[in-house]
Amino acid sequence: MPRPILATIHLPALQHNLQRCRRAGGSARVWAVLKANAYGHGIERVFDALRAADGLALLDLGEAERLRALGWRGPILLLEGAFEPRDLETCSRLQLWHVVHRSEQIDWLAAHKCETPQRVFLKMNSGMNRLGLRPEAFRAAYTRLSHLPQVEEISLMTHFSDADGQRAGQMGVQHQLEAFVRASHDLPGERSLCNSAALLRHGLALRLGSGPEAQPLAADWTRPGIALYGSSPDFPTHSAAHWALEPAMTLASQLIAVQELAAGETVGYGSTYTAPGAMRIGIVACGYADGYPRHAPGHNAHGGPVLVRGVRTRLVGRVSMDMLAVDLGPVEAQLGPCHAGDEVTLWGRSRCGALLPIDEVAHAAGTLGYELMCALAARVPVAVEPLP
Numbered sequence: 001m002p003r004p005i006l007a008t009i010h011l012p013a014l015q016h017n018l019q020r021c022r023r024a025g026g027s028a029r030v031w032a033v034l035k036a037n038a039y040g041h042g043i044e045r046v047f048d049a050l051r052a053a054d055g056l057a058l059l060d061l062g063e064a065e066r067l068r069a070l071g072w073r074g075p076i077l078l079l080e081g082a083f084e085p086r087d088l089e090t091c092s093r094l095q096l097w098h099v100v101h102r103s104e105q106i107d108w109l110a111a112h113k114c115e116t117p118q119r120v121f122l123k124m125n126s127g128m129n130r131l132g133l134r135p136e137a138f139r140a141a142y143t144r145l146s147h148l149p150q151v152e153e154i155s156l157m158t159h160f161s162d163a164d165g166q167r168a169g170q171m172g173v174q175h176q177l178e179a180f181v182r183a184s185h186d187l188p189g190e191r192s193l194c195n196s197a198a199l200l201r202h203g204l205a206l207r208l209g210s211g212p213e214a215q216p217l218a219a220d221w222t223r224p225g226i227a228l229y230g231s232s233p234d235f236p237t238h239s240a241a242h243w244a245l246e247p248a249m250t251l252a253s254q255l256i257a258v259q260e261l262a263a264g265e266t267v268g269y270g271s272t273y274t275a276p277g278a279m280r281i282g283i284v285a286c287g288y289a290d291g292y293p294r295h296a297p298g299h300n301a302h303g304g305p306v307l308v309r310g311v312r313t314r315l316v317g318r319v320s321m322d323m324l325a326v327d328l329g330p331v332e333a334q335l336g337p338c339h340a341g342d343e344v345t346l347w348g349r350s351r352c353g354a355l356l357p358i359d360e361v362a363h364a365a366g367t368l369g370y371e372l373m374c375a376l377a378a379r380v381p382v383a384v385e386p387l388p
C-alpha cells in the first residue's frame with residue numbers, strides 16, 4: 001500500500017468560488033489567475049472548473065503553452081509580460097496578451113515583426129514599487145505604444161500592495177487608487193485593478209473617480225487568484241466562510257501509530273512538547289516533505305489545528321520530514337478510541353464534512369494560505385473531485 005496521504009482538488013468548489021468572484025465584480029470580466037501551476041492545484045486539474053472565466057492570467061510562457069494545449073482559445077494574459085524580445089514571438093504564435101511594465105518592453109514591441117497586432121496591458125506602478133511605470137512616465141509610454149502598428153489595443157492596469165487592510169489610517173487601496181486615477185483618468189482603454197482582496201472588499205463600493213459615471217473599482221477586468229482557491233485574501237480579519245468561499249484543496253492522511261504517554265514524557269525531535277499528564281497521541285503520515293509547514297507550533301497547549309475523524313485537535317511536538325504527532329484527547333472524548341488507519345485532515349474538508357480552513361493552519365504557522373497551497377509537494381498523490 002502506498003503511504004496513505006492524499007490531496008484532493010475540489011472542482012465544484014473552484015466553480016463556486018469563480019461565480020462568487022464574478023458576482024463581486026458586477027459586470028466586470030474575470031481574469032482567473034492560474035500562475036504558479038494554479039496556486040499548486042495543477043493547471044490541467046483546475047481547467048474544467050475555471051474555463052468559465054473570461055480570461056486566464058499567469059506569467060510563465062510554458063504554462064501559457066499548457067493552456068493552449070488543453071484547448072483554451074480565450075484570452076491569456078502574461079502578468080509579467082515578455083522577459084526577453086523573443087517572448088513576443090511566442091505571444092504572436094499563441095495569441096497571448098501581455099503586460100508592459102517597463103520601457104524596454106516597448107522597444108522590443110517596436111522591433112517585433114508580427115502579422116496580427118497584439119493586446120497589451122500597460123501597468124502603472126502606483127505605489128507598490130514592484131512592477132510598472134511610474135505615474136509621471138505613464139502617459140508618454142501610453143502615447144508611444146499607441147503609435148506602434150504592433151499594438152492593437154492598450155488596457156491600463158495597476159496592482160495594490162495593501163488591499164487586504166489599512167494603510168496610514170485609510171483603506172489600503174486609497175493612495176494607489178488616487179495615484180492611478182490622477183495619472184490616467186483621461187486615457188482611453190479598459191482598466192484592471194483588483195486582486196482578490198480589492199475585489200471582495202471594495203470591488204463595487206469604491207469608484208475610479210467621483211462623477212456619477214465613474215466606474216466601480218472592479219472596472220473592466222478583475223484579477224482574482226487566492227479567492228478562487230477558497231482562501232480568504234484578508235484572513236484573519238475575514239474568514240473564507242465570511243466571503244462564502246469553499247476550500248478547493250483538501251490534504252488528508254491517516255494515523256499510522258498511536259502512542260500512550262505518561263506525565264513528563266516528551267514528543268518528537270528536540271523534545272519540545274512535554275505531556276502534562278497521561279495522554280494518547282496519534283502519529284500522522286504527513287510531514288514537511290509533503291508541504292506541511294515545519295514551523296507549525298506544537299510545543300505548548302496551543303498547537304496548530306488538525307482534524308482527526310473530523311474532530312478538531314492540535315499538533316504536539318515538532319513536525320518532522322514524514323510525520324507529525326497530534327493529541328488524541330479531544331477526539332477520543334467525543335468518538336471513543338482512535339486507531340491506526342483513522343482519517344486525518346491537515347486542511348480542507350473531512351469525509352464527514354467538517355472544515356479546517358487552510359488559512360487557520362497557515363496562520364498558526366506564521367504564513368499564508370497562498371504559501372501552503374503552492375508548496376504542496378510533488379510526492380503527494382492528487383485526486384480530483386469532478387464537477388457534477
Ligand SMILES: *Cc1c(COP(=O)(O)O)cnc(C)c1O
Pocket residue numbers: 033035079159194195196197223224225226227233
Ligand atoms: C497574483 C496576482 C493577482 C492575484 O492575486 P490574489 O491576491 O491571489 O488574488 C492579481 N494580479 C497580479 C498582477 C498578480 O500578480
